[in-house]
Amino acid sequence: MYVEELEARIDKLANEIKELQHQKCATQRQLNALRDPVERLPLEISSEIFLQCPFEHDGLGQMGQSKPQMAPLLLLQICRAWTNIASYTPALWARVHMDRPRANILQVWLQRARNHALAVSLRRTLSLDLALVLRRHSEQLTNLYLRLAECNMTHLISDDASWPGLRTFRIGLQFDDEYDKYHRGRLPLAPLRALLCRSESHRIGFGGSLDMGRQ
Template sequence: MSTVSVDQRPLKQSIVHPKSPAQGGAAYPVLTLPHELTSEIFLRCLPPVPELSSDAKNGPNASLAPLLLLRICRTWRNVALSTPHLWVHLHLILADLPMDLDEVELERRVVDWFYRTGSCSLSFSVALGSPFVDGFGAEAIRAILRRHAPRLQTISLQLEKAHFLRLNSILGPFPALENLSLALPFNTGESGDASEVRALKPFLTAPRLQQLSYGDRARPRMFSLPYKRLSKVTCDALSGDEFLDLIQGATFLQELTCSVNRKAINFSGVPITHNHLRTLSLIYNSSTGIVRFLCLPTLETLHLSLDIPDSPSNLTFLAFLAHSSGSFFQYFFAALDRTEHSSFLPRLRALSFVDTSFDVTQPVIQALSSRCVTGDQAAALESFQLMWPRGFTAESLKESIIKGMLIHIGPAWKNSVWLAHRGEKVAR
């Protein structure tokens, strides 16, 4: 990828420009389109906004829109430069920048890029692309965030500790910030060795922040953030205490995706009730011990990838109900049976197990069947997914199928996937 100064690049002499009628030729039909329609076409040429990833390809690339559009002809150049939304997102890969580029010039190029956006909201993301950046770009990034803080709606930073330490002097405010992603991809130490970056506060004043993503060794305790208003959080491995802190601090949280390790949890008292969480995904072989500290009356979707071979030594999801430490699945599906526990997860509509295997026994079938009907303040379970079943036959779930539940048994990438809905079976 080549990075260019986007405002002064001359047009290549080899490019043939359309002749005007006054020059004895006919204008190309595409140049007769209304300015607004051409602008809309240009917007559809933009590469997708990257996820927080070191291999994202878009950014100031001369072979991609919007820079490519400046090089076709003068008409298209003028349209592109006068279309603010073409320039609202900028993604930088620091390792791909020219080696002789200093930070003052980097800042100037970003200022030139965002100058074309008028008063539009902005999206700014930075990835290292290599572990050998050695703090390059930190001053330019800090200056960019300071300058454009009032209009930054999305910020994604995949940086080294040295970068974040220099950003700590910004102290906001970020009045428009709604989506924030933070990652430390090349932090080689454990979380305990990252004390230098704990309680960083550059984004503490962000009253509209709703979506937060931690990745690549970035942890909640490294940053001071306004968790209370968050509606969606995604993060990697958390300790049990970090998980509970997040649940207690983000009182309006609606969607949480994370993994939870099996370290001891320092908690005593009644389970924590969260009255807004609608989707919980415990991924990457999470410990189930954490969930027994929760009461989730509004939960609609539960996605589980669990580190729980049926072992009495494990803390189990529902052990506190029976005051026992038996099989996780035994107590889970016993509690899921609405005829026995009508108050357990009353709003649950979707349940899935990934990277987890268990026997589809009669108690499992009975629990699923009981969830096909609604009741007072209760919702019907609309879908059930089990990727690695044991002892499963299609007929064993016939009653649930007939009552309208969507059953998905088997991995999605194999022909053995079996789907059934309202009594109809579809083989893939």
């Protein structure tokens, strides 16, 4: 038997294995649906059950995580029925914390929240693309928490973003050793590690211990 014939046979068997794996997954999903009592509940009840799923805590309280092993993304991975329930439960997507956020993921997340008031927490970066997503949803945002290594707030300033419902706005500048080594001597206020400004409806903070709101 020639090597080419063996390779062709291996390819054929590999394709058959792949097809069997697809069939197994489809059958498993069907079995999960038959066994799953959640699918037989009215959407209002199953959605309320999903909303009781524990979330991680961040600067704005309990936040949905953009990690696949955390709710609400975890709920999308169980079966098709759970995916449908989670996708059509806007309140699940009304709060989000993202570490190293990506604009396309944030956009889909906030779209799923539909008309709900939004609480958003972002860490490490605020690119122009991310700022554009926030500006598109500025009328829904009530809480915004930015904890960043570098921050260009001009990205958030625009005539098309009025932020009428914003009640809490926190900004934290997060410095690590690598950042300090690179920027040492370039910051005119290098010793400053905290600045917190408060008003009745807005709170703007730069991480650390100095509290200007008490001065």
